[in-house]
Amino acid sequence: MSKFIEALGRKNEYFQQLQEHSDAERIAFIDETFVDPSYDKKTGILRPGYYSIAAVVVEADDIAKFREDLPATLGGINYWHTTDAFNDRGLEKDPNPNADPENPSRKYSPWHLRRNIRPMLNTLGRNTKDGQNIVTLNFNIPYAKDPAERQRLRDAARAEAITAITTHLTHADPPTTTFVFEKVRDEKQDGKDDNQKGKDDNQKDIDTLNRLEKAGIIPPITKIFAHPTDEPLLWAADLLAWASRHLVNETNLSWLDNAKIKARFLDSHVQTELNALNVRPLNQPSPRIKLYAEGTYREAGTPGTRTEVEATYRAAEANGTPVWAGPDKKSDRKNIAYRNAKDEAMGTPMPAEKEFELAVGRGYLTEGQAEKFDAEVATSSEQMDSKTQKFLEFFAALRKGTGTKTPVKPEQIQQAAAQQQVHRPQMNQSHGGVEL
Template sequence: MSINRLLSPFILNLGSQNDYNQELQRNSDAERIAFIDETFVEPSYDDNGVLHPGYYSIAAVVVEADDIAKFREDLPATLGGINYWHTTDAYRNKANQRKKEDAEHTLGNSPWHLRSNIRPMLNTLGRHTQNGENNVTLNFNIPYTDDPDERLRLREAARAEAITAIATQLTHADPPTTTFVFEKVKEENQKSDDQDPKEDNQKDIDTLNRLEKAGIIPPITKIFALPTDEPLLWAADLLAWASRHLLNKSNTSWLDDAKIKARFLDSHVQTELKTLNVRPLNQPSPRIKLYAEGTYREAGTPGTRTEIEATYRAAEANGDQVSAGPDKKSERKNIAYRNAKDESMGTPMPAEKEFELAVGRGYLTEGQAEKFDAEVATSSEQIDPETKGSLELLATLRKGTETKTPVKPEQIQQAAAQQQVHRPQINQSHGGVEL
């Protein structure tokens, strides 16, 4: 009987009836696994009336099957044998709360959740990972809205796009990764008040299923686990946290001192953002109006980037000041974000990627829907069966577009008018229609 390389004492101690233990037993032939975590900064106005953009990020730590057991065991052993880790709790020194009289003992305020323990945990991540194994996708395309329901919808869309990017990148890499472990959402470990613990995992599954059905990614294995069951999810949490400090505060030390080599990818064009690995980060890109004409280089019809651009253009047209990044204390701290965003937005966005993002989200943007209605749905041209299937997929996505938009339609149309408009063409990569 062959040895299951995915198992180790930590997993075996969960017991044979544990769901995650059984998942690893069923998928013992996996060559490598990507462990996934996320971080999110919501666009917001500060007390001085300055609008700060945000981003959504997915961190993936890819571990070869032969390395999983030792990496997993070394993470809890770093701090003497712990059973749970959350870097944000450690940064907030949540362990100190445990010392207070009548304090409730929770996983978050466990005795080891101290800021001083972050460095050794990051060092363990650095020792066990090499170039290409730490991947971070960054989605800068999140519009601002003061509608709470719309904010939640936009956040879900940003996550779906980021998952689309990471799944597409890793499944088409050489060698490919086709087994993914996501954090299972459970009510007691929700990361935000507006997160629905019953629906979040299913939305991720739906996103990935749509991508598979459309042929954008091959069939993959989707596993959901609690961080108390899989320490390698802590590795993804550490990577997401350190990347957040790079983006929010231009702080390179958390990654660099631990010798963590991270590959940062734009979630929309899926090219590497090299500016985030240039040292030192003291040479910001020229100060420009963030959403000036020509900032977004997008092929084809008005899509995701165009509509996000319109929301910030509308703010600037109103006379609002739009910050260069999410940090609200110092523009100097926004250097990393600013450089990465400028690099991202200066990269042309192929129509193929716009199609992939629409599938991942499950709906067309308002601009895409208008183009579909005007130029595709009303077309009388004869089409072949392959194209017909693609149009049917787009029609399904069109049905999901009955959503509010955070800016007036005429503002979007004005921004869209500055883009090159063309009739849809066959997308050979997917046998579909370019949006």
């Protein structure tokens, strides 16, 4: 607790949650950034995207000071959003016709100026050290023309990135089991009261985390959702996400390096560290080399998420569609960091264990996984024990969410088990799960 939190009042929900979990040894504060894959009709160029989750892990003894240092950096501010500062929103007039010129909305706060970003990043750098700033990067998002399908794929990418960050931190030494996520606001929920909005907007994340806990991938964790107006340490995660975005999007090292922020970057799928983003100077391969050349990427023999996604881009190139090396639309030279990190990630085969974790996080199997699961069930003949049956039922639920034309229903699994028609799948030693 600190003055900023005390000022919220004891009736404030976040105040009460911090009191309830005051025995936490450390807390991870979480924010996001992403770039959707895009297709430019004028140029015919297809650009990949990515989804990123940033976590700032703060030890309990450091929380109060760090929290107070962030608002004090600019003289005692009550809200911060780095993107608004970069766009110099503080110089703009609030377009809301009912806005009070003396009290503009938080977005148009007078301190939201680009020149204020570096002091705020410096505060993040002073209050954290190596191992406390962690960013997961998910490069594997297929392009879809339909907006609803793009949203579904973005949700899946977020679920995978959350899977990576929570799996990594809960199994670290020392572990982190308390997480504060930014409470999302959705304008579509304007007809509901604030409490209901919070439940609706964050339910997808809660569902993801609950699935991971139920499957034993992560231990039970404390999940707190808070508004940035209530917790300045969410500003720290926002700063980390923003600065990391400029590194990945533009190969711009200065925002992180000048503030002496030591960030660790993890591949969301394999969860290995991406050293390419921490090498100085960054290598500069020619952006004109074909990115999705045959044989570039390897998998561990499974119809994995990454393989299926990359196949869509390779197929596009085979049909004559130019595929750029990253999301930047102005210069492919700015995609160097993105390309280096993705090449490093994709050069690492994905263990079946990670395939299992990602499927649980998403809540459904990929089409390739679903086909293999269907084949396993259809051709099975051996008796199975209760533990195997439990996991087949679990996978059947994931299969049902895949959305392809021939989902396997849980009752079919039960019937097959009763008739001893399901053979014993190869078991994953870490989770007792079925190998995909």
